[in-house]
Amino acid sequence: MAKTASAAKPKVRLSSVANAMRLLKSFSDDNYEIGISELAKQLRLAKSTAHRLASTLVEAGMLEQNAETGKYKLGLVVFELGSLVRRKMDFSNEAKPVLMHLREKTGETVHLAILESASIIYTNTLESKQSIRMTSDVGLRRSAFASAEGMVLLAFQSKQEIELLLKSRDPSVPKEVAANTAALAKEFATIRNRGYSIDDEESEPGLCSIAAPIRDYTGNVVAAVSIAGPAQRLNKKTLQAFAQDVVEAAEAISSRLGFRHIRPIRLEQKAAAVAEFF
Incomplete structure (x- = not known):
């Protein structure tokens, strides 16, 4: 017993x-x-x-x-x-299925990038399967002020962080950008309002890209997802058509990182107010 x-x-x-x-x-x-x-x-x-x-x-x-x-x-x-x-999750592995789906849907090269000071670093890259395409490597650094990924990441930084970057002597900060803070603030406001950033041959002739912000479980923007390709394919009309796809990919990755939207976000929904930067 x-x-x-x-x-x-x-x-x-x-x-x-x-x-x-x-x-x-x-x-x-x-x-x-x-x-x-x-x-x-x-x-x-x-x-x-x-x-x-x-x-x-x-x-x-x-x-x-x-x-x-x-x-x-x-x-x-x-x-x-x-x-x-969430902190222990492999960020790249969480994003990979979404990046693959985005590449198949758009047919263009897909990037995942993070911000480090005034530069971005590509942590993931899936090249387009088309013969004419943008090529890049994991670990590649670019100026954050000269890329769609960088601009969307900078747009969601605090006023203090942006001011420190502009006052620094970081070579990744173009002198003309640091000298025109009003134009920069206006561009950041536009990006925050519509929810994505477009590079229409501004950083490199013949190359276009579009990027959207990725948030973690706290709601902070921690990375950006983008598509990039030749201007003859990614013209203004095509970029606008792919905008929702990129935003939805960013939201899907954010969700996998623990971020929860109160309600689905669509591009036609504009922010009620935009924070002043400068």
Whole structure:
């Protein structure tokens, strides 16, 4: 009999852990605060059992209880654990399926870039399968002020960060750009308003590109995705046609990094206000 009782204890513990996991998974964007009666109903548990589980999770910091309504929501410990997972994810691997889809859809070379000071660095590049195409290598550096990826990344930096870059002696900051901050601020406002940046042969004759910002779970812009190709294919009409594809790719990667939109963003939706930079 003693052996039977001893063998039963691990099962009870495992059952409690499994129910605790099921309870945590009950929460979602649409159901972020739940009462104990609803939790018991969803989990098909006695109300007393659901209450005991919830109380234990509150003590552990994995749930919080609303003092006014008595309902429960996910706690900071869950957020911290989720953040740790996101930080450890391989950014390039998370983006790769989306980049491949974007290349197939547009037929052009696709880039993923990050900002480092006044430069961008390509972390991923998938070349177009067409005979005439833009070629570039992973690790290649370019001036952020002379690329669609760089401009979209700079547009979402703080006023202080931009001012420091312009005052620096970084060779990647063109003198004419540093001398005309009003024009730069206007361009950044345009980029933020429409949600993407276009390089229409401005940095290099015969080459056009379009880039959109990627956000992480905190909402910060951490990278940019772009397509690039010869001007004879990526004319103004084609760039506009591909704009939504690039923005949707950026949103898809952002989602994989934990960013959640309140509602789907379309290019025709304009920002209500634009922050002043200078």
